[in-house]
Amino acid sequence: MTRDSQLKVSYGQAFIAPDKSSVRSTMSVKIPEGSSLAAKGVAAVVADSTWRNVIAKQAAETCVRGFLADYYATPDNWDVKTSATKVLSALNGWLFSQGKSVANGNYISSFSGVVLRGQFGHLFHMGDTVVYRLRGGEFEQLNREHTNFMGGYRYPSRALGLDPSVDIDYHQFSLKQGDILLFTTQAAKGALMTSDYVQLIRQYAGADLDQACDQILQTAVEKASARGVSASHFCFQLLRVDMLPDAAGESIGEAFGALPVPPDLVAGDELDGYRILEVLNKSNMSCIYRVEDKHTNREMVLKAPSPQLSSRKDFLRQFIMQQWVVERVNSPYVAKIVDASRPRNYLYYLREYVDGRTLSEWMAQNPHAELRRLTDLIEQMVKAVRALHRRDILCQGLHPDNILVDSQGMIKLIDFASCAVPGSDELPEPLDIARTVGFHDFTAPEYRLGREPNVGADQFSLAAIAYWMLTGQKAYTGQMETLHSRADFSRLEYMPSFQHNPMIPVWLDGALRRALQPNPELRYRRLSEFVYDLKKPNPHYMKEGSLPLAERNPLIFWKGLSGILLLLLLASLMH
Numbered sequence: 001m002t003r004d005s006q007l008k009v010s011y012g013q014a015f016i017a018p019d020k021s022s023v024r025s026t027m028s029v030k031i032p033e034g035s036s037l038a039a040k041g042v043a044a045v046v047a048d049s050t051w052r053n054v055i056a057k058q059a060a061e062t063c064v065r066g067f068l069a070d071y072y073a074t075p076d077n078w079d080v081k082t083s084a085t086k087v088l089s090a091l092n093g094w095l096f097s098q099g100k101s102v103a104n105g106n107y108i109s110s111f112s113g114v115v116l117r118g119q120f121g122h123l124f125h126m127g128d129t130v131v132y133r134l135r136g137g138e139f140e141q142l143n144r145e146h147t148n149f150m151g152g153y154r155y156p157s158r159a160l161g162l163d164p165s166v167d168i169d170y171h172q173f174s175l176k177q178g179d180i181l182l183f184t185t186q187a188a189k190g191a192l193m194t195s196d197y198v199q200l201i202r203q204y205a206g207a208d209l210d211q212a213c214d215q216i217l218q219t220a221v222e223k224a225s226a227r228g229v230s231a232s233h234f235c236f237q238l239l240r241v242d243m244l245p246d247a248a249g250e251s252i253g254e255a256f257g258a259l260p261v262p263p264d265l266v267a268g269d270e271l272d273g274y275r276i277l278e279v280l281n282k283s284n285m286s287c288i289y290r291v292e293d294k295h296t297n298r299e300m301v302l303k304a305p306s307p308q309l310s311s312r313k314d315f316l317r318q319f320i321m322q323q324w325v326v327e328r329v330n331s332p333y334v335a336k337i338v339d340a341s342r343p344r345n346y347l348y349y350l351r352e353y354v355d356g357r358t359l360s361e362w363m364a365q366n367p368h369a370e371l372r373r374l375t376d377l378i379e380q381m382v383k384a385v386r387a388l389h390r391r392d393i394l395c396q397g398l399h400p401d402n403i404l405v406d407s408q409g410m411i412k413l414i415d416f417a418s419c420a421v422p423g424s425d426e427l428p429e430p431l432d433i434a435r436t437v438g439f440h441d442f443t444a445p446e447y448r449l450g451r452e453p454n455v456g457a458d459q460f461s462l463a464a465i466a467y468w469m470l471t472g473q474k475a476y477t478g479q480m481e482t483l484h485s486r487a488d489f490s491r492l493e494y495m496p497s498f499q500h501n502p503m504i505p506v507w508l509d510g511a512l513r514r515a516l517q518p519n520p521e522l523r524y525r526r527l528s529e530f531v532y533d534l535k536k537p538n539p540h541y542m543k544e545g546s547l548p549l550a551e552r553n554p555l556i557f558w559k560g561l562s563g564i565l566l567l568l569l570l571a572s573l574m575h
Contacts, residue, residue, distance in 0.1 A: 007116060008243035009042050012209025014217040015235035024049045024056030025185050026064045027237040032072060034339070039324065040072055041080065041117025044239045046129050047109045048185040050156070055105040059095070063109045063160050066091045071115075073328075078392075080115050080122045081170060088124060088160070088168055095161030107161040112143060114181060118245055121181075123171040127156040128186040134201055135179050139194050143169060145186070177244050180205060183237040191220040191234070201238070209238045259347040261310040265289060272345055274302055284308065285437070286319070286417065290353060300338055301414075304348035315436065316347065318428060322416045323349040331387030333380050335404075335414045354414065356406035363400070363469060371470070371503055375534055378466045380411035382531050385458050388413075389527070394420045394453060396434045398461035399442055400468070422454070441474060445489045445518045456520035459527055463515030466534075470508075471500035475516050489518040508534060510541025 011029045027046040031037070047063040049056035067087055074083035088111070095107040110127020123131060125143040133140050146158035146169075158167055180201055192200075200219060204212035213236045220234055262271055264287065269276045274291040277299070281288040284306055291302045305319045327337035338350040357365070359377075366373075381403060388395050397418030404412040418437045420430035428436075434447050444460035446453050467475045476492045497512055498504040511533035517523050524530045533541070 006037060006243070007042060007118070007241075007245050009116065009239055010209055010242055011044065011237065011239045012205075012211070012213040013235075013237045014210065014213035016217060016221065017233055024053065024060055024233060025187075025235045026057075026060040027183055027235055028064050028068060029237070029239060030068050030072070036072065038118075038245075040074075040083070041115050042239075043068055043071060043113060043115050044181065044183060044237065045111065045113040046131075046183040046185065046235070046237060047111045047160075048127070048129050048187070048235075049109040050106075053105050053108065055102060055107070056109075059105075059107045059109045059161065062095065062107060063091065063111050066094075067111070067113060080117050081172075084113065084115060084122065084124050085168055085170070088126075089166060092160050092166040093164065096164055099161050108156075108159050109161060110156045110159050110186070112183060114183075114239070116175060116239075116241065119175055121173050121175050123169070123173070125169040125171075126166055127159040130184050130186070130189055132182040132184075132197065133173075133179060134182065134198060135176060137198065139198050142171060142173065142181075147186075175241055175244055177241055179241045181239045183239070185233070185235055188220055188234045188236065191224045192216070196223075205238060205240065209240060213238055259344060261307055261316070262287070262304045262346040262348060263307055270294070271302070271348075272340075273342055274300070274350075276302075282306070285315075291350075299353040300350045301335075301353050302348050302350055304346065314428075318433060318436070319417075320347070322419060325393055325419045325421060326388075326416045329387050329391055329393070331384060333384035333411050333413060334387050335412050351414070354404050354406050354412045356404040356412065359400040359403040359405060359411075359465070359469075362405040363472075367472075374466075374469050375508075377405065377409075377411055378462070378469065378534060379531050381413075381462055381465065382527050384411060384413040385462060386527050388419070389455050389458070392421055394422065394430050394455065395458045395461075396420055396430060396447075396453065397437055398458060398465060399440055400465060403465075422452075442468075444520070446520055448484065449486065449489070454520070455527070456523050459515050459523050459530060460517075460520070462527070463512055463530070467497055467512050467516065470504055470512075471497050473500050475512070492518055505537065507537040507541040510538060 009029075009031060013027060015025065015027070025046065025048045029042070029044045031042050032040060045064050045067055047060040049059040053059060067084075070087040070091065071083055074087065078086075095109075099106040099108065110129040112123070112125045112127070112129040112131050114131060115122045115124075123142055125131070126146060128145045128147045130145065131142045133142055146156055148157040156162070160166060182197065182201070196219060197216070200216050201212055204215045216236045217234055220236075224234075264282075265271060265276050265279070267276050267278055271291075273294050275294055276289050277292055278290040279287075280290055280301065286306055287304050289302045290299065292299050305316060309315050323337055326334070335354055336352045338352055340350060363369075381398075385395050385398070395413070395418065397415055399415075402413065402415035404414050406412060418434055420428070420433045422430055430453050431447065431450065434443070434453070439447055442461045442464040444453065444457035446457055464475060467473070473495070475494055475497075477495060494513060494516065497509045498506060511530060514533075515523055515530050
C-alpha cells in the first residue's frame with residue numbers, strides 16, 4: 001500500500017469547565033502510525049460521567065485511556081468488533097468492581113467510540129453521549145441515547161461500570177471522503193439546532209477543526225446562556241475523513257502486497273540497507289538470511305518469499321500475514337518480529353537473530369542428555385506454543401528444525417510459516433495453510449484426515465517431539481503418510497517410551513501416551529495439564545504402571561507369549 005492510499009484524518013477539540021477538578025467529560029483521538037494504522041485504524045472516543053459523581057473526572061478519563069490502550073494492544077488478526085467489544089467488556093467489569101470501594105462516587109460513565117478502519121466506521125456506544133455525522137448537507141445522529149428520568153433528573157440507563165455486564169450498541173457504516181463526525185455529551189444537546197451545527201462546521205471546518213470546535217462551543221455557550229441554561233460542561237470533538245484507502249487495501253494482509261519479491265541473494269549482497277552475512281536456508285517457499293543493519297550494526301534474520309513464487313498471490317498474501325500474526329506475541333520462547341527501521345522496497349520481514357542450534361542439531365550433539373534437562377526443554381516448547389494460543393494462533397508447523405536452543409539453553413520458536421488463526425477473515429483456513437506448507441512425522445493425524453484442527457493438534461506435535469527427544473524414535477510404528485482414514489489411524493500401535501529408554505518412568509510415558517492419542521478428544525484439555533504430568537507423577541499413570549503387562553500392553557504381551565510357546569513347541573518336537 002502506498003502512503004497516499006492510507007487512511008488520513010484530521011480532528012479538533014474544544015471544551016469548557018468551571019475548573020479542572022469539576023471536569024466530567026473526556027475525549028480523545030488516536031491515530032497510530034505504520035502497520036498499526038492498517039491493522040487497527042483510527043479511534044475517536046468521548047466519555048461523560050454523571051454530574052453528581054465526586055470522581056467524575058477519573059471515571060471518564062479511565063474509560064477513554066483504558067479503551068485506547070487496550071484496543072491497540074489486541075491482536076492484529078482480531079477484527080474491529082471483536083477487539084473493541086472484548087476490551088469494553090473487560091473495562092466494564094473492572095470499573096464496576098472498583099466502584100464498589102468508592103465512597104460518595106462511582107466509576108460509571110457514558111461512552112461513545114468510533115473506529116475508522118479501511119472503508120468503514122465502527123460505532124460502539126452505551127449511555128447518553130452523542131455522535132453525529134455530517135455528509136454533504138445531511139446531519140445525522142448515528143447512535144441512540146440510553147436514558148431514564150428519575151426525580152426530575154435524566155440519568156443514563158446503560159453505561160460503563162453501571163452493571164456487572166454491559167450491553168454495547170454496535171453499528172457499522174461506510175465512509176466517504178469528506179465525512180465529518182461530531183462527538184459531544186448530553187449537556188450540550190439542545191444548545192444548538194441542527195442548522196447551527198451544519199452552518200458552523202461548513203464555515204470553519206475547511207481549514208482548522210480546532211477553530212471550528214471553538215466556534216461551536218462559543219455559539220453553544222451564548223445560546224444556552226441566553227435561555228438561562230447552564231453551559232459549564234460543554235465539549236465538542238470533530239473528526240474529518242481526509243482520505244480513504246483503496247478498497248483493495250482493506251485487508252491488513254495487503255499492506256505490503258505491492259512490493260516485489262527480492263531476488264536470490266548471497267553473502268555480501270545488500271537489500272534496503274541490510275548486508276547479507278549468511279544464507280541460513282533456501283527452499284521452494286522461502287529464503288532466510290542472517291543480515292546486518294548497516295546503520296545500527298544489529299544482526300537480524302531476514303525472511304523473504306522464494307523468487308519462484310513471485311506470481312503466487314495467494315502464497316504472498318499468506319507470507320505477508322506471518323508477520324501480522326506473530327508480531328504481537330510476547331514471549332521469551334518465541335523469536336520476536338523486528339519492525340523495519342526504513343521503508344521497504346521489497347517484500348520481506350525481519351526477526352531477531354538467535355545464536356543457537358536447531359533442536360535436531362542439539363540432540364545429535366547431546367545424545368545422552370539427562371532426563372531432567374530434556375523435560376525442561378519440552379516445558380519451554382510448551383510455553384512457546386501457549387504464548388501463541390493466548391493470541392488465538394495455531395502453530396501447526398512444530399518440528400525440531402523450527403526450534404532453536406540458544407547458548408543459554410533456552411528454546412526459541414523461529415518459524416511461523418504454518419501459523420493460522422481459526423475463524424479469521426484475514427487468513428486462509430488453518431487446514432489450507434498446513435497443506436500448503438506440508439505435513440511431516442510430527443503432524444497431528446487430523447490434518448491427514450482433513451479434519452479442522454484446534455489447539456489439540458499442536459499438543460500432539462509437541463508430544464511427538466518430546467517422545468522423539470526422550471527415545472530417538474517415533475511413537476507409532478509404520479509410516480504416517482500412508483494413513484488416510486480413521487480406520488488406518490485406529491490401527492496405530494503405540495510403543496511405550498520406556499521400552500526404548502529404560503530411564504523413562506511409567507508415569508511420564510502415561511503423559512506422552514495421552515497427548516499422542518490419535519483421537520484429539522482423548523488428549524489433554526489444556527497444555528498446562530500435559531506439562532504438569534510430565535513433571536510430577538500422576539497417580540493414575542502410576543497405577544497403570546503396576547498393572548500386569550497383559551493389561552498394560554496386550555500387543556507386546558501376546559507377541560511375547562506366542563514366542564515362548566513357539567520355543568516350547570520346537571523344544572518338544574526336538575525332544
